[in-house]
Amino acid sequence: MNFNSIGLNKEKSESIVKDLNQLLADYQQFYMNLRGFHWNIKGASFFELHVKFEELYNDINLKVDEIAERILALNGSPLHTFTDYQAISDIKEVKNMTDGPTIIGELLKDYQILIKQQREILEKASNNSDEGTVTLMSDYITAQEKTVWMLSAYLGK
Numbered sequence: 019m020n021f022n023s024i025g026l027n028k029e030k031s032e033s034i035v036k037d038l039n040q041l042l043a044d045y046q047q048f049y050m051n052l053r054g055f056h057w058n059i060k061g062a063s064f065f066e067l068h069v070k071f072e073e074l075y076n077d078i079n080l081k082v083d084e085i086a087e088r089i090l091a092l093n094g095s096p097l098h099t100f101t102d103y104q105a106i107s108d109i110k111e112v113k114n115m116t117d118g119p120t121i122i123g124e125l126l127k128d129y130q131i132l133i134k135q136q137r138e139i140l141e142k143a144s145n146n147s148d149e150g151t152v153t154l155m156s157d158y159i160t161a162q163e164k165t166v167w168m169l170s171a172y173l174g175k
């Protein structure tokens with residue numbers, strides 16, 4: 019069997035790298051959408067949501083770097099161009115959205131996309147004894163499930 023530089027099955031790790039690049043593309047699109055929400059939000063909830071969206075995009079920004087560096091640790095190469103991101107991202111770009119509840123609804127959909135992808139990566143990493151990727155995905159899922167609860171509560175659901 020072929021092993022990579024950290025002793026993991028090479029073929030399985032390459033498949034995980036592919037999925038992590040997909041996740042990276044989605045995080046990058048999500049990040050840019052969040053910047054737009056932070057800038058364009060209007061209405062009575064402006065002050066709280068303007069700050070909340072900044073908190074969310076800062077969190078996503080940190081994770082973008084963690085995902086890219088995990089790809090490198092797995093001997094892969096992280097995608098780093100808008101062209102590549104847009105070609106594969108499941109999260110689509112959102113323009114000129116200004117209404118708080120509409121934005122929160124969009125965020126809920128996007129977090130659900132990320133959580134689903136991360137569960138699949140976690141399962142695949144677990145089958146490859148890839149503890150580093152498992153832990154990363156596990157931490158993201160746990161935190162984002164809490165975010166989904168809070169965003170739902172904001173909408174009164």
Ligand SMILES: [Fe+2]
Nearest residue numbers: 056057068072
């Ligand atoms: Fe700002």
